[in-house]
Amino acid sequence: MATTLLPFDPILPEVRMHLVMPGAPVACKVTSSESCVRGKSASFVRHVCIDVSGTPLEGNFRAGQSFGVIPLGVDGSGRPHKVRLYSIACPSWGEDGAGKIVSTTPKRLIDERRAQSSGNVSEDHSLFVGVCSNYLCGLNVGDSVQLSGPAGKRFVLPSDPAEHDYLFLATGTGIAPFRGMLMELLEGPQSGAARSSLLRSPDSIAGVTAAQWRGPCQSRIHLVMGVAYSTDLLYDSFFRELAGKHPNFSYHTVISREVPPSKGYGPYVHNYLEARLDEFAPFLSSSRSIIYICGLAGMQVGVFKLLAENSLGEQYLSIHESLAGRAPADWTTEEIKRRVHATHRCTIEVY
Template sequence: MSTAALIQQHLIDPEICIRCNTCEATCPVGAITHDARNYVVDADKCNLCMACIPPCPTGSIDNWRTVPKARAYTVEEQLGWDELPAALSDAELAEWGGSADEAQVAAQAAQAAVASAASSAASVATTGQGEAFRSAAYGATVPPWSAAHPYTNLYGPKAAQKSIIATVTGNVRVTEVGSEYDTHHIVLDFGVMPFPVLEGQSIGIIPPGLDEHGRPHHPRQYSVASPRNGERPGYNNLSLTIKRVLEDHQGNPVRGVASNYMCDLQVGDQVEVIGPFGASFLMPNHPRSSIVMICTGTGSAPMRAMTEWRRRLRASGKFEGGKLLLFFGARTPQELPYFGPLQKLPRDFIDIHFAFSRVSGQPKRYVQDVMRERAADLLPLLQDPNAYFYVCGLKSMEEGVVMALRDVVQAAGLDWEAIGADLKRQGRLHLETY
């Protein structure tokens, strides 16, 4: 039997996956898809480029099974899984004419194909040749060199403890009452149980009850909005920025299970939490490092965390920081979380630029438009190895933002592909969109 008859099939573990959509958004060949239950990989489309592996915050994407090519798990099969199937035994492989030796050879061949595809993908991302502009190709999968060590997956399905219980100690609306966007700032306290987080990390919330199929709800991911020493300094707590979901991306009415559950919580209520997640979207810690933050809506959560940590360091006199720039977009000022507190931050601490797209009597302005207007501020930072860029918000903003960075570079007569490759390699451009 030819070894080509056995393949290493790429699979996603549904027990660990937090449905953050990072893998599907990253995949350059459209091999990853999802339904309301699972994210899955189409074996007929997957080319083993490995682009989806590093950005995954949980490691659920890094799973493989040796299977006969003719019996690869279909998309439909994977969508119905609650857990990964066990690896096929030698006897089961033998039923298809395979052997343990052939399985080992297939695995080695797959590893070689992965290495070759990864090298090819890196070359395309670096040179910009052979494919249309793809913003995800420039997103870093490594953290800044001076980032603090993150703890990940301390609690979850495959951890020693499946989850941790947090108590709600605050729930405040942070968008104007009467606006369509009902966004809340929610504080969770973990008591004496350890739950260390860094700015840029996220957690998973498990809503109570069962879904329409009678199964427990899967976790929903939310970025942490507070700095590493707590929403209240010195306390074992953190905060989240959560928008009540009442319609889907197509504008159809829908009631988000987790968002409505979280926004309706009262002080004293308890919440089941897993995580933390994320090992690359982390802020730099070395002196004089600058941070450029670009976000929309609840994508402001990690930006608030980074800004507050820098503010506390500045107040203590223990940190010599570089520049902080924030580009923040929303439809109107009334729908922009933390609008009031942001306006009170001193300009010598942070330079804030707002972009509103639905203000009556004014032209639509998006964050990428404001970025182009501030090209003179961005250009030296794009060339500065101590400046780091963070993008967080809806997936629809990502390409426009990265193209704006490209336009700033090219307008100055510089080589975007070289600078873009440096941003990726040095962990200086981080994309977290959904």
């Protein structure tokens, strides 16, 4: 990614990071844990809220950053489990409005065991259960959990959100940071009590205080959420309600394994954008627009190709000279991963 800021690049706020290291985590308490899929899904995803009050994390995180969870117990070699990162799913003022309750969106990793490197065929197809996601999803209200963080400084909203329009692209739990960012952009701190407690700490550089919130952001905002089945949509009713209340916010869903051919577009997020280029091309050509991509590793490949193929990449992509003379349609996935990078106008968090 380019390091120097160009005109119209977003100016990001200074954020706090690594206040709590994974080797010396803080003990926090789970305050709620609820399923956040739509109806009965084959996936298990929860909205987990954790009380960080009295720890260095209190009031010192931003929507879009992540925090570390250190699961109890030891791994197969008898060493303590390693930290795993989870995106913060609440606004910078927390679920409570005062920076004390942080939330995230863990999905249980459950699968048949299979070889992880391509070319290898695994004989073992026993049940594979991810350590930390299942630990976090299994915690009950009142349980203690060891946290570290915050982590990340790029995947946050600009210092002045009103200066930009937003295209948020998510797959699966990649929706987590956008829930917090959208609450921050459109909803604001909820109660008068929370507002006054935030006003007592105006020097916090990490948190957005109530005093800084200027009312619902009037920027144009698109959220495109891609999942396999419609039952996997996360926080779906919240986003629908938000779109109903704010005409400048559009919520789009892309369902990869249920799309009837009559819809006329392929199953993924970039196919959806491509089918609506008459709306998205002018949006993406605007010097105000910025893109955030979060979710499955590799989801940026289709988006990059779409931007380049439609001459929309100039603001968002830095393309290696070896590809510059070739038609983007001929670029391979490997070439895109290695030779196309996002600029400051396009922020990516994939895992």
